[in-house]
Amino acid sequence: MTASKPVVHRPREEWTGQVGFILAAIGSAVGLGNIWRFPGVAYENGGGAFLIPYLVALLTAGIPILFLDYAIGHRFRGSAPTAFRRLGGERARWLESLGWFQVAIAFVIGLYYTAVIAWALSYFVFSFDLRWGDDPAAFFTGEYLSTGSPGISLEFVPGVLIPLALVWVATIIVLAAGVAKGLQRVNVVFLPVLIVAFLILVVRALLLEGASSGLDALFTPDWSALANPDVWIAAYSQIFFSLSIAFGIMITYASYRRRRSNLTGPGLVVAFANSSFEILAGIGVFATIGFFAVQQGVSVAEVEGLTGVGLSFMTFPAIVSQMPGGAIFGCLFFGSLAMAGFTSLISVLQVVTAAVQEKFDLGRRAAALSVGGISAVLSILLFSTTTGLLALDVTDQWANNVGVVASAVLVTILVVWVLRRAAELRGHLNAVSTFQLGSIWVALVGVVAPVVLGYMLVQRIISLAIDGYSDMPGWYLLLFGWGTIAFILVAAVVLALLPWRRSPDEFIPWPPRALDTPPSRRKEASR
């Protein structure tokens, strides 16, 4: 090392241990999608028969990509840009831009994810006196959000602005408190509370009249669905979006584990915990919908609004109004939604904060304040106005279905095929973990993942380009949809070109390649 610029080695922040990491990773994976997306997707794609493509997707894409993220973050010990830059090495420093691509996606998702949590908090309070009245759908878009026509409005809606600002303040405090005292502590408190609250909700739902007709609708298998490729794609995308993989979160979270720590064993727990929560949500949501169908004197098939914003903020309020003791049920549902969302939100924003902290050599608090501050202002400008709902819907469609899927395809192709590092990463996972991966893992992340996800990506881009989305005007989709993708691409290039305040390049991965598969394990690993 030269005397001119001594490198001060600052040890990396860490989770307090294995359990802390597992809880934080489950908190990140279990989010809004588990509650409002899985039940409806399973119902529409074969019911009980959906279990088969779902499990296949979990084992062939979800868990393997989760392990890939863990390996990259843990071996190269950094936020996404740092880790990819180090992985690229001297010949491929440009790989840093792939990290910024992921950071930009996380930044965009953070802007609107906060808004949904703010809505859930409002509805938690509205549950006390069932404020949505007799027509919850009209209340949501009209009285609550004051939704206008597609456009850009600076007319703020105070009912959204206030909870949104509160969510941002809470988020900044958690990020500034750091990995162990902020992120981990929030998950250690909220995750058990979420599980207990949701279990009470499910038990209550099962006791409702008509619950069995809802479960009947959800679990009766429709075998013909298995012959439909769209059902398989739906399973892969559900698993993919639900696990918080491929946009930097698990890279960042794994980078805060001690070097000597087990990765794959905890990874299996996280993946199955996430799916377990989805099954639980499926039971709770469909038991409730069964009750609603019986009350309305219709069949479950005739109930509309079974996923997403419609399920949560239109269908569920209507059900709560008809239920004895509905106020408590409403509080449990919207409270669960807010908690599940918040523990995911902080993981999304940690991707951005960690990257900015490392690139610009900032302290943790400075990074949390600057990233949180800029995000809060943008989020409030875009999503607490009368056009918030439309902007959110369009941005979400593009950021997830184009941005995150493209990120996964790029990572798998660049890491496995262009830089040919799959063997090194597999060796890393096996050297530190108790659950050993065979060469099948390389085939899954190198072939199955890019083929399936690449197909999903191309299909979605074609459909968005030709058919548009939700009958919204073309200029609006260009601005908020394709504009989001353009923003992410520009950010990826520009941020990678900016100079580092403290070079991340003097880094030695551990264990060294020759040692990454100890002799005692070589036989086992080659199985």
Added chain:
Amino acid sequence: MSTLAIVFLVLSILIVWGGLSASILYLRSHPERADYPPGGDEHYTPR
């Protein structure tokens, strides 16, 4: 509720929650490796 639906409800719970239980039990019995390669043992001390 039809028998078929009940079978699939039970099957989903057994496989997915069973997977969770199995992975927790596996992790409990194999929490850490006994033979890490040398090195890599620096620790973070909060300032």
